[in-house]
Amino acid sequence: MITAEQVQEAPKVLLHDHLDGGLRPETVVELAQEIGHTVPRSDAGDLGVWFVESADSGSLERYLETFDHTVAVMQTAEAITRVASECVQDLAADGVVYAEVRYAPEQHLTRGLTLEQVVDAVREGFEHGMAHAERPIVARQLLTAMRHKARSMEIAELAVAYRDAGVVGFDIAGAEAGYPPTRHLDAFEYLQRENAHFTIHAGEAFGLPSIWQAIQWCGADRLGHGVRIIDDITYDETGDKHELGRLAAYVRDRRIPLEMCPSSNLQTGAATSIAEHPIGLLAKLRFRVTVNTDNRLMSGTSMSRELTLLAEAFDYTLADFRWFAINAMKSAFLPFDERLAIIDNTIKPWYRDALQTER
Numbered sequence: 001m002i003t004a005e006q007v008q009e010a011p012k013v014l015l016h017d018h019l020d021g022g023l024r025p026e027t028v029v030e031l032a033q034e035i036g037h038t039v040p041r042s043d044a045g046d047l048g049v050w051f052v053e054s055a056d057s058g059s060l061e062r063y064l065e066t067f068d069h070t071v072a073v074m075q076t077a078e079a080i081t082r083v084a085s086e087c088v089q090d091l092a093a094d095g096v097v098y099a100e101v102r103y104a105p106e107q108h109l110t111r112g113l114t115l116e117q118v119v120d121a122v123r124e125g126f127e128h129g130m131a132h133a134e135r136p137i138v139a140r141q142l143l144t145a146m147r148h149k150a151r152s153m154e155i156a157e158l159a160v161a162y163r164d165a166g167v168v169g170f171d172i173a174g175a176e177a178g179y180p181p182t183r184h185l186d187a188f189e190y191l192q193r194e195n196a197h198f199t200i201h202a203g204e205a206f207g208l209p210s211i212w213q214a215i216q217w218c219g220a221d222r223l224g225h226g227v228r229i230i231d232d233i234t235y236d237e238t239g240d241k242h243e244l245g246r247l248a249a250y251v252r253d254r255r256i257p258l259e260m261c262p263s264s265n266l267q268t269g270a271a272t273s274i275a276e277h278p279i280g281l282l283a284k285l286r287f288r289v290t291v292n293t294d295n296r297l298m299s300g301t302s303m304s305r306e307l308t309l310l311a312e313a314f315d316y317t318l319a320d321f322r323w324f325a326i327n328a329m330k331s332a333f334l335p336f337d338e339r340l341a342i343i344d345n346t347i348k349p350w351y352r353d354a355l356q357t358e359r
């Protein structure tokens with residue numbers, strides 16, 4: 001039985017977390033007041049509840065509407081830097097030792113910032129957050145392009161320009177149905193030519209064709225969510241007998257990381273309950289599964305909470321948590337030697353002590 005303290009203390013690795021989905025409710029209220037933006041609730045506690053309830057819509061499109069308010073208050077360098085710093089400090093306080101946090105620079109230009117100023121503001125915030133965190137953490141940026149817009153090439157170029165300045169990769173996000181990844185093929189081909197890394201939100205609100213395109217047309221290193229890969233697996237009730245289709249087998253054979261976000265999936269209707277979430281079977285079948293928060297504000301969650309929910313549903317132990325953390329660290333876009341250092345110096349020693357095993 002894992003204690004709440006152990007979950008909190010355990011070194012955790014987070015690959016899929018949106019900067020504009022993780023603001024503190026108090027910060028939203030304060031920043032909104034400063035710029036005269038009206039938020040649906042003036043009390044921070046009530047506003048936090050409002051975000052979770054509104055995001056609990058059963059549809060990705062309606063879930064995404066809640067971001068109007070967070071994006072609205074992140075339009076100046078000071079506001080963005082504050083949000084970025086608080087994000088890193090909150091993650092560190094939750095025991096996250098490595099985080100890749102994403103956001104779409106193109107959504108932060110309404111008050112005159114340039115794309116570069118947005119990335120610089122996040123960078124400053126991450127550096128401040130890492131320096132002031134209560135526990136050691138390494139935080140890096142992923143730049144997201146919105147899949148229904150047409151700026152992906154520009155954002156991909158931005159990610160490459162900032163590759164030595166805190167940005168480790170690229171992503172596309174937003175409503176999935178009607179906006180297949182191949183719409184942004186030029187950006188993905190450019191990134192491949194530049195030896196750059198990218199993940200794609202795929203197989204969340206839309207099925208296998210989206211995952212197939214993301215991998216076989218676009219060359220994604222990782223899949224954001226990817227839950228619908230389950231549709232390419234036939235299995236009996238116990239999950240003991242299973243048969244993988246060609247795509248599922250490819251994803252598993254190639255060890256393509258799945259950035260799974262259980263609570264978010266319940267809210268958007270991509271899964272019906274934690275107990276029935278595909279992560280249980282996918283982990284059992286040894287896909288490269290990682291556990292993530294997606295949007296801490298909209299889901300009222302944290303890495304510790306996601307892991308706790310999974311442990312309750314699937315009887316996971318600390319050994320499983322270790323597997324998730326190492327899977328995620330192996331799948332990070334950080335350079336290999338830095339990944340290894342975090343695995344060897346931070347993750348393994350903690351679990352070695354906690355599990356009281358030899359190695």
Ligand SMILES: O=c1[nH]cnc2c1ncn2[C@H]1C[C@H](O)[C@@H](CO)O1
Pocket residue numbers: 018019020021060064067071102103104107144173174175201204264294295
């Ligand atoms: O889970 C998601 N699926 C698709 N898009 C998402 C998800 N969570 C957040 N986004 C969008 C809304 C944000 O404004 C944007 C950049 O972080 O990414």
Ligand SMILES: [Zn+2]
Pocket residue numbers: 016018173201224294
């Ligand atoms: Zn996401």
